[in-house]
Amino acid sequence: MIMRIRMLAAVAAIALVAAGLPAYAQAPATVTWSTLATGGPQVADVYRALAAQFERQNPGMKVNVQIQPGTSGEQYNRYVTLFAAKDSSVDVISIDVIWPAPMVAAGWLAPLDQWFTRDRQADFLPGAIKANTIGGKIYGIPWYTDAGMFYYRKDLLEKHNARVPTTWDEMIQTAQRIVQAENNPQLGGFLFQGARIEALANFFFEVLWSNGGDILDASGKVIVDNGKGLEALTFMLDLVRRHRVTPPGVTTLPTDDTRAAFQDGRFVFLRNWTYAWGLFQGEGSRVAGRVGIAPLPRGSAGSASTLGGWQLAVSSYSRNKEAAFRLVEFMTGNVAQKSMALQLSNVPTRKETYEDAIVKRQAPHYPDMLKVAVNARPRPQISDYPRLSSIVQTNLHAALTNQISAEEAITRMAREIRSLLGQ
């Protein structure tokens, strides 16, 4: 009996001591970072190397990197599932520029204002900061930016003594002239993303903005049917039907197919995102060294480009938001941005990265990209953006594939967006 009591006492004593110790002091704080890696293992390796660098600089912290494959849309659906279940297993996520509005409305992102103050926000491109600001609070730090770009075949322009077009009209004339002179049935004029995807809506916005129109005005009222929308869509249809610089099959081409067609030497001009640049210059490209990059041509109201890009954000279900923020801070810092700019040709979001001597020397095209990125405009920032975009895409595509007229497409688009916004 006495033995038994002694044993119990000993066990109790050990338990008390163990309970008194702060258990978390030994276990490192682990931050789980979930991210899409467009580009595959090569990209994932860079992310992992950066995470390892963060661990070395922050003893006691561990980063669990979760790399996911697929497209932006698929990644969005994964996060929907995760957050709908209020899952706290992920602390940091990388998010597409169009996600802050719906994700903040759903309450999934933690505001970062207490750490990411106004003066620190000033180190970044203003457009990218604006895209992460909702209701006066900031919910993400721009990681790398992107914008609709105008690619041209330097060699063909030189051969035909043409300058880089700066207006849409000039683009059409130059394309027609070069295609005619080349007399090569394989060569086309201009390509945009004509499949029913996000980028189709983005090209429409770019044409619309460049002629002074918009989907919503500053107060959020639908104005796409004020004439400018019809003008923009008619322009897109004319590229195919009247000017014949764009093939009718454009309606089946998603982003990367247009990149591949241009890279194959089959077009004089292309609208695409910045990622294409690295691939054009890469191994196996038929246009390496023969491509130039410029802002999209101007319309009556100037040149306009859709803001793209990715941000890092902290989940509102994270149990360790401060540690999560430290990872975000590191991944968006100059060291990480420089490394990603040089290794992955991601366009930096920090002004100082552009001024970096090594970046300047090794990636001389960034100032060109920066010019466009600085002027890039965010897509309509409403929490229901995914639905708005779907309305725009479907109606544009129906017109491009001859199912409805341009007038009807714009009328329907405006009516459906009004009904969506309750106007």
Added chain:
Amino acid sequence: MGGQLTESELAAVLLIPCFLFLAVFAIYPIFNAAWTALHTLRLDQPHLGFPFIGLRNFAKALRDADAWHAMRVTLLYTVVTVTAQFVLGLAIALIINRMERGKNVVRAAALLPWTMAPVLAGQMWRWLFNDQAGVINDLLNRLGLVEGQIIWLGVPTLAFFAVTVAATWGAASYMALILLAGLTGIPDELYEASSLDGASPVRAFFAVTLPLLRNAIMVSLVLRTLGALQALDLPFAMTAGGPGSATETFALYIYKNTFQFLDFGYGAALSVILVIIALTFAGTYYRVLAPRE
């Protein structure tokens, strides 16, 4: 106590795991969806909560032109693909059934399209039908049937046609396999008897083969019809519902509302509607084709 279980008690006990599995993974989700359908549940607007709204989601579906359009696409898709799969599947089954040698090899090979994940098959067909680099356009041009490039996936009727071709390719062999099992079960004596009676092979097909295949036909039609009504993966991979919304099936529309627009209540209501339509189809087949007393 201590007594042995009767046979039916034992059967009940053995069925418990299966029943539990179905309860958790089939019955509960269906009722949960039906319950959700009676509420507002919008993940993009969590402040709305989960209020009970009766049949308002269903009323919205009835007024939703896009939902009606998606339903028309789905019904047409179902009728066209299931008919084509049945005709082709029956032909394949009859041929394999007649084969003297190599039956097993052919049977296994014929099943290959069915084993391919529909998303992969969709990607493959998307490339075959590609207007610039597709094999189909190339073939038509070489044969001199067509000049220039047909934009298969960019023209509504052609895109619909392309998707039904891919769907038929994918599931005809599956249909064939079920029908083949039915054919194997028909005793040869019946054919001998009918030929002794002077029946032509065509007559024998309609008088002997088809009636005795009734069960296999019912099973294959029910399974493929349910599959076609739920078609999501193949059209998703080939056209994503385009051009415009020409190939947007009901399942794609549910997916879009639920996971892209985050309107779970409305998505659930649309799912319930699809379940009711699927049950109606299954019930009709059963009534028409089930063996009679």
